[in-house]
Amino acid sequence: MTAEPRKRGRAQAVRDLKRSLILEAARTIFETEGLDGASLRAIAAEAGYTPAALYFHFESKEAIYAEVLQASLNNLREAVATAVANTNGPAPRLRAAAMAFFKYYADNPRDLDLGFYLFRGGMKPKGLGRERDEQLNAGLAAALLPIAEAARAMGASQEEADLMMVDTFAHAAGMLLLAHTGRIRMFGTSAPGLMERYIDERIGQLERLVGAQAAAPALSFLKSND
Amino acid sequence: MTAEPRKRGRAQAVRDLKRSLILEAARTIFETEGLDGASLRAIAAEAGYTPAALYFHFESKEAIYAEVLQASLNNLREAVATAVANTNGPAPRLRAAAMAFFKYYADNPRDLDLGFYLFRGGMKPKGLGRERDEQLNAGLAAALLPIAEAARAMGASQEEADLMMVDTFAHAAGMLLLAHTGRIRMFGTSAPGLMERYIDERIGQLERLVGAQAAAPALSFLKSND
DNA sequence: CGGATTTTTCTAACACTGTTCAAATACCAC
DNA sequence: GTGGTATTTGAACAGTGTTAGAAAAATCCG
Numbered sequence: 387m388t389a390e391p392r393k394r395g396r397a398q399a400v401r402d403l404k405r406s407l408i409l410e411a412a413r414t415i416f417e418t419e420g421l422d423g424a425s426l427r428a429i430a431a432e433a434g435y436t437p438a439a440l441y442f443h444f445e446s447k448e449a450i451y452a453e454v455l456q457a458s459l460n461n462l463r464e465a466v467a468t469a470v471a472n473t474n475g476p477a478p479r480l481r482a483a484a485m486a487f488f489k490y491y492a493d494n495p496r497d498l499d500l501g502f503y504l505f506r507g508g509m510k511p512k513g514l515g516r517e518r519d520e521q522l523n524a525g526l527a528a529a530l531l532p533i534a535e536a537a538r539a540m541g542a543s544q545e546e547a548d549l550m551m552v553d554t555f556a557h558a559a560g561m562l563l564l565a566h567t568g569r570i571r572m573f574g575t576s577a578p579g580l581m582e583r584y585i586d587e588r589i590g591q592l593e594r595l596v597g598a599q600a601a602a603p604a605l606s607f608l609k610s611n612d
Numbered sequence: 613m614t615a616e617p618r619k620r621g622r623a624q625a626v627r628d629l630k631r632s633l634i635l636e637a638a639r640t641i642f643e644t645e646g647l648d649g650a651s652l653r654a655i656a657a658e659a660g661y662t663p664a665a666l667y668f669h670f671e672s673k674e675a676i677y678a679e680v681l682q683a684s685l686n687n688l689r690e691a692v693a694t695a696v697a698n699t700n701g702p703a704p705r706l707r708a709a710a711m712a713f714f715k716y717y718a719d720n721p722r723d724l725d726l727g728f729y730l731f732r733g734g735m736k737p738k739g740l741g742r743e744r745d746e747q748l749n750a751g752l753a754a755a756l757l758p759i760a761e762a763a764r765a766m767g768a769s770q771e772e773a774d775l776m777m778v779d780t781f782a783h784a785a786g787m788l789l790l791a792h793t794g795r796i797r798m799f800g801t802s803a804p805g806l807m808e809r810y811i812d813e814r815i816g817q818l819e820r821l822v823g824a825q826a827a828a829p830a831l832s833f834l835k836s837n838d
Numbered sequence: 839c840g841g842a843t844t845t846t847t848c849t850a851a852c853a854c855t856g857t858t859c860a861a862a863t864a865c866c867a868c
Numbered sequence: 869g870t871g872g873t874a875t876t877t878g879a880a881c882a883g884t885g886t887t888a889g890a891a892a893a894a895t896c897c898g
Contacts, residue, residue, distance in 0.1 A: 397866090397874080404875095438858080439876050447856065461860060505793050512789030523795065552796060553787075561779075567731050569749065570778060572690075591817060630846095652885060664887080665847050673885065739882085806847080 390458055392581035405443050408433045412450050417496045421503055452518050455500045465490045470532040478534035481589045484554060487530070488581055492573045498566045530555055537592070550592060557588065630724035631669050634659045638676045643722045647729055678744050681726045691716045696758040706762035707815045710780060713756070714807055717788055718799045724792045756781055763818070776818060783814065
């Protein structure tokens with residue numbers, strides 16, 4: 387199958403394996419101790435390493451975090467993509483995309499910690515570099531892209547669709563933020579339909595905006611014209 | 613004017629003054645270094661103290677943060693309250709309240725750092741106690757109360773009004789989050805009317821919900837019935 | 839004013855954090 | 869087995885929030 391890797395691939399493969407094991411340990415510690423409480427020494431111990439050893443595989447603690455978050459965003463993107471792929475028609479797809487987005491964080495509440503950290507200027511040492519920051523942003527945007535695509539298919543212009551995606555994300559992020567910090571309850575077995583009803587209402591609003599052809603003036607506030 | 617404080621008030625007054633000076637220094641450092649980069653030693657130096665001395669006036673660094681945030685929330689509440697007091701009629705008041713809320717953070721972007729920190733489990737040492745956490749929540753709720761009151765005056769039930777307040781806050785928080793982290797641009801001299809247009813659209817949605825008497829089913833997703 | 843007390847501040851240290859670097863180990867080709 | 873590279877370690881550094889106890893400053897009382 388693979389021709390080239392036979393030569394130098396062995397070492398690379400074992401290196402990648404070790405990397406992923408460290409990332410797995412980091413994820414465990416992040417979930418156990420919380421993001422701020424997760425120390426590099428704890429991660430190293432969980433992975434069976436000395437703290438200094440991690441610096442051979444990663445350039446910093448923040449790089450470890452970024453890679454864990456990147457994996458989470460990939461999972462999110464995949465979940466949204468498959469949900470959309472299994473749905474026909476623009477409006478149902480919009481609903482399916484938003485629903486999958488929400489459902490992912492309902493099923494993986496820990497990933498919300500990772501995500502929100504992205505919006506806080508990164509970790510201690512003056513934040514992740516602009517480069518990696520944009521990379522993570524791109525990962526998030528990729529996950530949300532189906533929302534814009536569905537809106538586009540519903541008749542919105544490209545710009546309207548983008549703005550709608552941003553607005554939808556902002557609203558959802560705010561709700562998830564409140565739910566995540568225990569200020570409201572959207573998830574849980576005690577009220578299984580809460581999230582679905584929220585999505586229905588939200589998508590209904592968007593459909594009305596697009597359908598009434600009022601989307602442009604309604605969402606144009608998001609345009610940045612500097 | 614004041615009868616009692618004459619006896620033991622002197623010492624208390626100078627103590628309060630020192631406290632507020634330390635808080636002022638803390639605010640300066642928070643704004644200068646960012647919230648994570650603000651070290652207690654830097655705050656102490658700014659205030660002309662030794663780090664240990666701060667522990668005579670405050671029980672922890674987190675307590676200092678909490679008090680700075682509390683002051684910020686008080687300012688927010690005041691801004692919203694006066695905006696509402698100078699407006700007549702339910703719908704205009706709803707708009708004025710939301711506008712004031714937004715405008716406050718547009719004019720004081722640094723306070724967003726303080727606010728969002730509240731939603732992140734607090735600072736390092738296992739977060740502020742449940743007690744102070746609820747106190748800060750109450751401060752935020754007090755600032756947003758006029759939104760619910762205006763909705764109530766527009767014909768919404770008490771529960772609908774509360775839910776509308778929460779939803780409005782969530783949406784606004786999400787937008788502010790994106791704007792604050794530079795992912796979208798809502799403020800700034802280059803596009804002075806952006807924020808106003810956003811508020812107009814958002815309030816228009818709420819008015820439509822209330823006016824169409826669709827508020828109850830539309831917002832019932834927020835109910836927590838566990 | 840002087841001495842005793844209390845309030846306030848400082849010095850020194852502790853345990854912890856992320857990170858670095860030279861030295862030691864493990865590994866793999868020859 | 870030997871040489872050379874890839875990997876891991878131990879020890880240390882500078883920084884953090886926090887604490888205990890000594891020192892200073894302020895206050896009170898006779």
